[in-house]
Amino acid sequence: MRSGFGQHRVTAVLAALLLVSTICGASPQEGRMPRPQPQAPAPAPVTAPAPAPIRTDSRGPAETRGNREERGQRSHNRQVTADQRPPRVNRVSLYPGTRTVVPPGFVRCSSIPTLRYWQTRDIMAEIQWLSRRGFIPVTPLSDGVEELSDFVQAPAGWRAYGLAVPAGGTIQVEVAHANLGWFRLMLVNKWGEPGPGMLQAAIAHQPILVTYKNPGKEATAIYVIVDDPAWWSDAKNPYVLHIRRDWPAGSAELAQVKMVEGLWGATPTVSAEFRRPAFSGPAVFPH
Secondary structure, X not given: OHHHXXXXXXXXXXXXXXXXXXXXXXXOOOOXXXXXXXXOOOOOOOOOOXXXXXXXXXXXXXXXXXXXXXXXXXXXXXXHHHHHOOOOOOOOOEOOOOOEEOOOOOOOOOOOOOHHHHHHOOHHXXXXXXOOXXXXXXXEOOOOOOEEEEOXXXXXXEXXXXXXXXXXXXXXXXXXXXXXXXXXXXXXXXXXXXXXXXXXXXXXXXXXXXXXXXXXXXXEEEEEEEEOOOOXXXXXXXXXXXXXXXXXXXXXXXXXXXXXXXXXXXXXXXXXXXXXXXXXXXXXXXX
């Protein structure tokens, strides 16, 4: 009985030793959570370089050197074409013994002028072109003339008059004719273009009355062009120019004003008939 109990005890002790040996012989890292290992930083992503910004403004993308050269060449070609275009006539005549040109003819207008027609009939450009050959004919009008009857040069269809205006003075010129719808007036300076105080006349559609107030501090000369493209005016049916001034005739010092200046050359018309003022005081402008 004692031997069986001892054998059972020995067996239990051996089993306990075996269990302890198994537990103690296990790896020290068994049963633990793995410790995270340090890692090398990930390489930065490679980004493509951004495209160069395109400068734009109200005129579109920035032009390159080639575009500038091409645009300049086109501009040069247009200028050459304009300068080399065939003139209206083969030869520009001069008045005998002078350097004043005889204005060449335009095609006669056969229907009542429209806005488009007046825009294409560029008398100012014609004057600039003629000034390369000589002076432009103008009829100077003295301070004493308040009305004249005359007709345009044929076949040019226009005629110019020079007027002197004192500093701060106002002058008004009006054309009258039975066929007034075919006429217009133009107001220019000594270089054949609108100057200070002439803007209103320059932008008007078809002015038959122009007003000028001298904004300067000295007397000056202005030039009024009567344009009659259909040649309605002639010796039997002249137009009438009414000239109104806000100063009494002869009261202003205008002797120093030169009418023959810039591109103008004096060529008084022999067809005009002048009427002197009544010396009753300054003119009254119509409303």
